[in-house]
Amino acid sequence: MRRILYETLAALGQNADFPRVQTLGVGIGKLIWNVVPSRRKLAVAAISERLGLDAPQATALARSSFQHNGRSFLEIFLSRKVDWRFVRDRLLVDDPAHMQRTFNLLRDRACVITSAHMGGWEMLAGLLHLLAPQQHCQVVVKATHDRDLYALIKRLRGHSTVHIVEHEQAVQKVLRNLRKPGTSAFLVDHNCRREEAVFLPFLGRMAAVNVGPALLALRGKALVMPVFLLREDPDRYRLIYQEPLDAGQLPGDRHEKIHTLASFYTKAVERVVLQYPEQWFWMHRRWKTRPGEELAG
Known part of the structure; x- marks a missing residue:
């Protein structure tokens, strides 16, 4: 029954045009705001603490x-x-x-694209095959606990030239893709387990940052390029990107290089969150995983 419901919703959604999807999306956001008070309180508290705003703001x-x-x-x-x-x-x-010159770098180089749950992140996945048309493109995602829902999401995200890779199975698939050379994209703004993390300042508090993209970029001698798709008005998006950092040319030992790369894409996320705070996913428990010394204290 659940699978039938998902498929019905998918059929309805895929037949909806751009204005209809936007209107329904706003409605979904209002519904979650009203029926999930725990997430509402979490978001308000995080915004107040991290941005220094009073309760009404x-x-x-x-x-x-x-x-x-x-x-x-x-x-x-x-x-x-x-x-x-x-x-x-x-x-x-x-x-x-300038954008064309920047993305032309991807023609002959492996690239790790990092982004965040900002603005039109699903649209960015669809845009990837146009930004790097000569490349083999991947998007690395975390599977949901609901396997029927995940199967549907994976199918909707998939594209003839953009392949979806599960986070748990990503290492070898990403390395093979980078060595073609190809492009692999990650969302790097969510909390992660301590064993996957390096702790870095993010919006004024230490946060667990996933080192996976940094480690894979280092092993694949890839460029690392933060890219974001932000809503500029109800009908249009602004593409924001940063000059890539070459993982193959970094000084220091392995630990220092990973720290440099993780700091690079974390600071990029922080900048766009501060510029477009209303478009970030504040309902997520971003600072849930704490450093060991903090727990010990």
Whole structure:
């Protein structure tokens, strides 16, 4: 029964046009805000603590964040429809010539793209095959506990030239892809287990940052490029990216290189969160995993 429900929702979503998905997404965000008070309180508290806002300001920003996140969730129905018409009509780039030169670097080099649960992250997955058309592209994701739901999400995210790889099975698949050379994309802003993490400052508090993308980039001698797709207005998105860091040219020992790479993509996430705080996924327990010395104290 659950699988039938998921498939029915998927059929309805895939037939919806852009305005309809956006409207439904805002509605989903409002619904979650009203029926999941634990996540609402978590988001308001995190915004107040990390951004220094008073209760009314934090509440208003958190409510906006839920609506943005609702849109992001449902944009999975649009990600496979991203094409050059989308680029022409809905994508804003500050310097198109510079962007073209930057992404031309991917023609002959392995690349690890890092992003976050910001703005149109599902749309960014659909845009990947246009940004790096000559490359073998992967998106590394964490599987949900609900396997029927995960199977549906994986199918909706998949693209003929963008392959979905589960986080738990990623190491060898990503290394093979980088050595082609190819492009592998990760979301790097969520909490992770202590054994996967290096602890770095993020929005004024130490946070567990997944070192997997840094380690794989180092082993694959890849470029590391933070890329984000932010909503600029109801109908358009702005592509923000950073000049890539070459993992194959870093000084220091292995530990120092991993720390440099993880700091690089964590600071990139922090910058866009501070610039577009209403578009980040504040309902997540980002600072759940704590450093060992903090626990001991």
